[in-house]
Amino acid sequence: MNPTILAVTTGRILRQLRHDRRTIALLVAVPALLLTLIYFMYVDQPTRPGQPAVFDRVALIMLGLFPFVIMFLVTSIAMLRERTTGTLERLMTTPLGKLDLLFGYGLAFGLAAAVQASVAAAVAYWVFDLETAGSTALVILIAVVDAVLGVALGLLASAFARTEFQAVQFMPVVVIPQLLLCGLFVARDQMAGWLQAVSDAMPLSYAVEALQEVGAHADPTATMWRDLAVVAGAAVLALVLAAATLRRRTG
Template identity: 85%
Template structure:
């Protein structure tokens, strides 16, 4: 990768994103609205003695899940448009490499994810009283890394789609199973053995576990750092695979 080209690519993607108001609203406003809906879903539920508030448990995980889902959807469609409009083919006739392009997407949307996570965390902690033993900063860091994971997987999956509808079809294949098996609904150690094995190879499981560690411990734990490293490694692998499978055009 060329640092100068990478920086220019990141800037181009950020400028495009800034002028797309609907996408900006999807990235920043929608997660906050979904957290609001979640808060009122749990508002009147009683909390058993000695048990954590159900909203605290679910909202903490969703601070990582929402960015993952939104970024997967946005980036898979954005890259598909680059190919179908011929923009990608023109870009790749320049010194720009595939890794410059894909890591540029990762950095640009990572910066957008930082804004998204900060807004969502502000809503959750200040408006709805979310309580975690660990720091808000760690929650935001994990949410941003999780968002970049969604970017990387979205870029990889977009290589196999010919239309925007096909890109969206990867959601139930790639995203939904990870949400179901991440430990939100059933603890991973209580799953059937074969489901636990599947869960162990899905990166979202480690992101959720890292968030749960922040929720339960006032100081960062070794398990949290390990989980965060696994997710970061999955991001790099997905971006490299995306570069290897990226086509200039769709057709």
């Protein structure tokens, strides 16, 4: 990768994003609205003595899941549009490399995710009184890394799609199994052995575990840092694989 080209590419993507008001609304407003919905779903739920409130447990995990899901959807469609409009083909005639393009997407949407996570965390902590043992900064950090993972997987999935509808169809294949097996609905150690093995192979499981560590411990734990490294490594691997499978055209 060329640092100068990478910086220019990141700037181009950020400028495009700035002029797309609908995408900005999706990135910033939707997580806050969904957290509001979750709050009113769980606000009156009883809490067992010594256990965190149901909203605290669920909202903490959602702060990491929302960026992952939204970034997967946005970037898979955005990259497909780059190909179908001929933009990608024109870019590839310049010194721009595939890694410059894909890591530029990762950096640009990672910055957007930092804004998204900060707004969502502000709503959760200051409006709805979310309580966690660990710091808000760690929650935001994990959410941003989750978002970059969503970007990377979205870019990888877009390489196998010919239309925007096909890009969206990858969500049940890539996203939903991770949501079901990440430990949100059933603790991973309570799953059947083969399901736990599948869960262990999915990076989102480690993101959820990292958030749970922040929720339960005042100081960063070794498990949290390990899990965060796994998620970041999976994101980098997905970006490299996306570069290897990137095609200029849909057909």
